[in-house]
Amino acid sequence: MGVLSHLRVIEIGSSAATCYCARLFADFGADVQKVEAPAGDPLRRSAPLTPGGQSAWFAFLNFNKSSIIIDKAGPDAITRLTELIEGCDILVDGRDVHPADCPSIDVAAIRRRRPGLIYLEASWFACDSPYAEFAATDSTVRALAGLIKLVGPVEGPPLHAPDFQVGIIAGLWGFVAAASSAFARMQGGAGRSWALSIFESSLALSEYQLFEALARSDMMHRIGVNRFWPNFPTGIYETKKGWLGITTITPAQWRAFCDMLGLSELRDDSALVLGQDRLQHREKIERQFMPRLKTRTAQEWFAEGLKRKIPIVPVPEISDLLQGAEKRERGAIVPVLLGEEEGLTTGSMQRLTLTPPRRGGRVPAPGEQQTFAIARRHLSDAASASSGPIDADGLPLHGIRVIDFTMGWAGPLCTRTLADLGADVIKIEAVQYPDWWRGVDRRPAYVDDQTYEKTLRFCMINRNKRGITLDLTRRRGRTLAKRLISRADIVVDNYSVDVLPKLGLGYDVLRTLNPQLVVMSMSAFGTNSIHRSCRAYGSTLEQGSGLPSVIGKPDGPPLMSHIAFGDAVGGLNGCAAVLVALMHARNTGQGQFIDLSQIECMMPFAAPWITIHSIGGTPPVRYGNRHPDFVPHGCFRCAGEDDWIVVAATEEDMWQRLATLVGRPDWATDTSLKSAEARRGIEDLIERAIEAWTLSRDADRAMSELQAARVAAGVARLPIDLLNDPHLRSRAFLQEIERAFIGLHPQPSMPIREGVAPYAIRIAAPTLGQDNREILSKLLGLSDAEIAQLAREGIIGTAMLSEEKLAKDKIRASD
Template identity: 45%
Template sequence: MSRLALHGLRVLEVGTGPALAYAGKLFADFGAEVIKAEAPEGDAWRQMPPLMGGESALFAWLNTNKRSIVCRPSATDTAWLAQLARSCDVVLDARALTQGVGLLAQPVWAGAPGGHTPISVDITWFGESGPYAQFTGSEAVCRALSGAAQASGPLEGPPHLPHDVQTGIVAGLIAFSAAVGALIGQKDGSRRYTVSLHEAAFGTVEMEAGIVQDKRHPGRLGVNRFCATHPTGIFETADGWIGIFSHTLPQWITLCETLGRPEWARDPRFANGQLRMAHADEIDAWLIEAFRKETAAHWFQVLGAQKFPAVFVPTMQELLQQAVHRERGAFVPVSFGPRDGERTVEGPGVPLRLDTAGPLPGGRAPSLGEHDAHYRGAAPQRSPRRLTPAPRQRLPLEGIRIVDLTMGWAGPLASRTAADLGAEVIKVESTVYPDWWRGTNFTEEFYRDRLYEKNSNFNLLNRNKLGVTLDLTHPDGKSLLLQLVAGADAVIENYSAEVLPKLGLDYAALSAINERLVMVSMPAFGLHNVWSDTRAYGGTLEQASGLPLYTGHPDGPPAMTSYAYGDPTGGFNAGAALLLALWAQQRTGQGRHLNLSQVEAMLPNTAPYLLEQSAHGAVSPRENNRHPMHAPHGVYRCAGDDAWLLVSATGDAAWQSLCRVIGRPDLAADTTLAHAAGRRAAHDRLDDAIATWARTRDAHDAMHTLQHAGVAAGVVEAMADVLRDPHLRQRGFFQPVERAHVGSYLATTPYFRPGPDALPLRRVSPTLGEHTRDVLSRTLGVKPDRLDMLDALGITGTAARPKAAKASPDNTPHPTLDQKETR
């Protein structure tokens, strides 16, 4: 235990919900002493299916390796809990979810004697300010209002809503990251952060905010159809399901030639993703027939050999049997129940891998109040190390340098987390191979009009970073990178698994010049296994997790949640892993290489289904948009074009309020509907009643009417409307900024706040190579004449260029700087 990254820390967890529980789980599984304070009746999630012997396997998975205490609503217990909080390094507090944001003014340790103030992270539905701050929330309401639901599902609706735990896990990762960042900088930085589940849910679809700003968002296109590129889908084969993601023209050509339709490969009707989307029905009809001719194993092997993004879409039974995950230890035992009758199931392990520093390979969840006697004794007397604050408050990661070799969404999101917390993140690109989120349509216009500077997605993901260009295929570009790494604390990269070894820039090479270096690699299936070279997009990652088989409407096909769900999931996990490794480095001085699998990072989202498979040998059929505990719960059509409202009766009192609002006293008086179990049995009838009421009403008016009555409800907002959302605007979540080549655009702000205002946007995303001369001169002492020569040789630069432009006019190789001149 002493080798685990968070050993020696004490954490108090107060409140309920998967966001809180998952943040606490990350602390506990890395060795912290996590104390879960529960009400006398126990955390409500102790009743969340799947159940074994009346106990929740999902609750157990979320709470492995913690201690449970019972805190009663009395002055004595309140004082005891406050004293216990004073003994902790970190307090995770989600009481606002059930008691309202007003209690944030009174932290759990208030009133207890002692000078120590723990680091704290408060988890809320909508933050502590803004028009929605007092709303009755739920994970589904937050997802609906954030734009994370509207684009998923059948064209005619209703949109899809996934299991609550998925939003909770994202918010839990954000809360954990804020806490670990505060621990790293605890002498200088903020000691209290607030997380909004609403904004966290937005984080899963932030890409759509960029697409809307670029006026390219097509709206909901149907199941497994996103963002005007096709085919992206899941198809039944002769044995099993195959998931594909065809983004580029070469990939489309490969698919056509492999599946026996070579004449379509260069048919002008299918020349780009937008045109293929216009013929999606015709293409899908062909693919449905073609894929049924062979097994999923056949197609995975044949298409994978050609670097085409194709993966198995496994059932939970198949997922538990996949050797790649078994070899990585992706599934761990979870035990719960009384010690003399303990039950054990398998669940997903924590995907942040720090070798001997954790995580623990599974564990046991505590029974309610199991550790009361211990903590009502002398245990609360622990005194955390007190620090003398610095003369001025700084961002917690100031002074830490990270070399960022990532592209797209997942990797840049991970490094952005560190940048937001104050790290100096140096983003390395090439003038020939810039970040592909700048654009991949390499036309004359792309270079002439600098379209690579005008992609809003790139600009959203790369705030607070410095941008340099280096040609890593050139000896001098490689040498300069190695010099940057020598003075860095961390490197993060998301290249294909074979790229850095070919360049001689793998961890062995980098750690040889910096033995304390932390490095995060994040290929689809992790490094050093038979699937490591599998090509994948964010959508491919979701397919490979098996999640689509348990998402969507019962009479529909397996359904992906969004265009690239695996990207933000991988990014939030990699960001948390990077911070955790930096904390361990700070404590021990040791470097390490984190081998993150982005598919494995998706597996916690499957936890309800994976645990059910392990516990009962099967997974229950999909239930449309219904909830495993709350009833009624669904998405209902309102007046207007594609207008939808999420309504959820999250308790018996809310059910009575809902009946009053929709004018159904008969339902309120029906004793068979008094509790959730009875309402679930009558869900069809209740859906009809709510649908009748909603059908003629404006969705926003209906939401406010229900919220005023204390019923959880939220408009299923399109992303264009989210950008205009009055709550997010008033909170300053979106901030207008100016950037060269673009002018004004809306930037997002960090998902964790040290107070009512967002963390500062210190700089907008860098233009290509914008900071090369500054970084190389300031950090490496490179002189101006050598900087000029680097530009002349094409090793650095501020303008993108085609690959052929690298060569000198006579097509001879460029000389190295050592041959020409030294700095």
């Protein structure tokens, strides 16, 4: 029995987001009943298809569920569906994205009768959004979210992946909402009702660039394939054999990279110390290092990079992922049955070691009950009756304490989400080694001006937390950390795998302090990987996931789709994993270790191609801006400088409206063009006609006219454009909060809401060591004299050390 086997989930409607949310519950043993019409979920027909005609995308989203057929036209349809929902714990509703012929039900009335019910409703935007009536696809939403315009060649068009992205991100957010509610209900609360905006959920990927642009007053633009502002180099490069993903952020990494390639002139150039400085000289730098990369293979450079602690990684093909044993052994790639076909797909990335997820499963045929689901109990009347009235002011994770050893983006996003949901998150830094998102510049001017307190990216990702400094390299610092941990529920770190164990803070030590403790390591490859010591950033994770090999043009290089795609994805997967382990700990008193590999967290985005290749052995099709199902589908130039719009025709009627709008009514009435496959034969001609139409209009006017005709379209926005987005303004998505050093500044809300308003931002991100006294005195009982002594010894502090002072501190600590 899985850790969530006490839960029954009903899934209605059709959306990738709700499918994936429900599958995450199934991964850990929940009884997930998928309600379908006689024709089945429309996603069953989505390409790419296996040789046997099964949808690889549907398979990834739905294995280990059961299927129940309810005919909307049947006399007892509403009664049957109502009874199902009244007997479940969680209702996951995707009808606003696609109703899928689901019978109409009164969810509000059901919730009044069953106050223990947890309800999650997903929509592309939100019912109160100016975009509420927009026709949408994965790609049009990503365009509006600022995730497309910065990718691809300078001259355009922007390049983007097919529609296998926002459903995964939104599904993770939906799971976080529902799982946190299930935990809160275990504490004696009632069910909760959540609204999930798929558009807002995708902003988790673009919020970093939004805040970087805002901080620097810099209008971003595309700077070439596999190049991303503000760091350089952060991209994919050709070697003697294979492609290599490279990321250099810190001055030390840049120097090591130059040493590896024998480029001492670049290493010693004081104008190239920081990534944003190197970006200004990118052409000159690439001319020097690219030829040298071609003298050795990607694997050889990877081995060199490991020795030198440089974040570089070979860029695998899908076949490489399938041939390697490690991903199967860890459960990142699992077997899946699709009818009579046996294939592989990506498994659960929430690697709980005591209560692991299922390793693969079967995709249900329409109406098929899986054998493991038949014996599951329905929600008992006692469990439902124990739920009291909803506490509107109570946050789901109120009373949970998290010790946060994370830096950068991925780990802090995990802990920020826990904090947003009500957990008391204590962030631990050191004046010697503060969070690198405060800045990696150690020169005196940066430190003396306290610029490290003025970085918006740090403030964005660390709100709602308390902050303390402890030098963990010293015994007294570690002792205090252990005392904090003994009073906590969760510990999260995203250091390299050996950092905390070498400090005497490994899981074997921590579990003796607190047997119920949930400890998560968010490393790049995983604690038992042969590449466990590899350094990585969010860009490295995408580079090594297999995803770039299936994106872009057929004759082009592997293509990155984001500067740091893997960070936000790793953070959300980490949050989901912690919530599952937390429920188990409260049920059983047993804590456990979570071995989260962030590079594995990126692999679901390549899941359809993994399945197709595992069955047929054929190389994945690279579509460029086209789509396996929709014709036309692409990114088209509009009037104005570098203005673009994504347009898609998702079904026959939409195609006919689009053809009429762009001045080709003959195409709309041509019966030979009814199907997408028939139109694929003249796709070039169709695209030229659309672009001739869009070129005569600015992007917003084109979107307005297309949406008025109910054609899916989204302007390709820059991240900075989100500050004035009508949807985000109307929904108060960006909240203003005051903080020392920077004053009033915006903060993004969570994309999950329990009411009309977003969860309020309670406190701004802490300044360095801001809460030292409060935490050390009130929580640990230290006296003022003891706290003052810690400050004199440099174990705590409130000011970052410059390079010179850091060197002196190391000498003092070793005396």
